[in-house]
Amino acid sequence: MRIQLVRHATLIVEYGGHRFLVDPMLDDAGAREAIENSPNPRRNPLVGLPVAAQDVVKGVDAVLVTHTHSDHWDKTASEILSKSVPLFGQPADEAKFRGQGFMEVRPIQDSARFGDVEIVRTGGQHGTGKMAEMLAPVSGFVLRAQGEPTLYIAGDTVWCEDVRKALRECDPQVIVLNAGAAQFLEGGTITMSADDVVTVCREAPKARIVAVHMEAINHCLLMREDLAFQVEAARVAGQVAIPGDGEWVALLK
Numbered sequence: 670m671r672i673q674l675v676r677h678a679t680l681i682v683e684y685g686g687h688r689f690l691v692d693p694m695l696d697d698a699g700a701r702e703a704i705e706n707s708p709n710p711r712r713n714p715l716v717g718l719p720v721a722a723q724d725v726v727k728g729v730d731a732v733l734v735t736h737t738h739s740d741h742w743d744k745t746a747s748e749i750l751s752k753s754v755p756l757f758g759q760p761a762d763e764a765k766f767r768g769q770g771f772m773e774v775r776p777i778q779d780s781a782r783f784g785d786v787e788i789v790r791t792g793g794q795h796g797t798g799k800m801a802e803m804l805a806p807v808s809g810f811v812l813r814a815q816g817e818p819t820l821y822i823a824g825d826t827v828w829c830e831d832v833r834k835a836l837r838e839c840d841p842q843v844i845v846l847n848a849g850a851a852q853f854l855e856g857g858t859i860t861m862s863a864d865d866v867v868t869v870c871r872e873a874p875k876a877r878i879v880a881v882h883m884e885a886i887n888h889c890l891l892m893r894e895d896l897a898f899q900v901e902a903a904r905v906a907g908q909v910a911i912p913g914d915g916e917w918v919a920l921l922k
């Protein structure tokens with residue numbers, strides 16, 4: 670397995686002999702309005718891609734989309750991806766993908782297969798209380814294959830029962846967490862805060878954590894440097910990788 674952070678939650682995952690593209694957000698910097706009712710009102714994405722969008726989609730065997738908020742599935746992604754690429758996502762997003770012309774949409778109720786790779790869909794809470802209801806549904810994915818470490822891509826969720834359940838049932842060795850502590854002017858964080866990341870480290874002490882979803886969207890207030898400081902203070906820094914955009918994650922340590 671190899672994981673490259675492209676930008677924000679967009680990943681290239683080489684797994685089980687396949688190249689997966691996760692949550693493609695491929696718009697140019699500043700292509701979209703700032704997220705409404707949020708602090709720091711700047712146009713999104715805040716930063717450009719580390720490589721051209723066309724190069725991100727090159728050679729991709731399948732695409733995984735945790736949910737279709739614009740920071741996980743955007744106009745450029747829907748336009749430049751091949752309409753025949755296998756596109757895995759949650760059932761609630763099937764109609765949207767088909768409406769955009771994708772022909773190989775594969776909604777995952779519980780689990781699916783791509784070649785020898787099993788893809789299990791997990792739940793999540795995109796915030797707490799009413800906010801989580803408004804932003805639902807969101808999903809995560811667990812990838813399993815013979816000879817590969819179990820990979821859990823948690824998606825946009827705070828620490829919650831769904832995440833605890835995924836850790837307990839799937840026992841992942843590598844966990845990608847969407848940090849950033851995204852928030853609106855009111856209503857608390859809707860993605861993982863530094864405290865949430867630390868909690869996952871403690872609940873899965875043998876797992877390697879990869880923290881992404883930072884510094885690319887205006888309402889994500891937790892910066893990489895702050896997260897690095899806080900995981901260090903909590904004495905879990907040895908478990909956590911915080912890749913820069915375009916970086917391949919060093920997983921063996």
Ligand SMILES: [Zn+2]
Pocket residue numbers: 678738740741825847860882
């Ligand atoms: Zn997000």
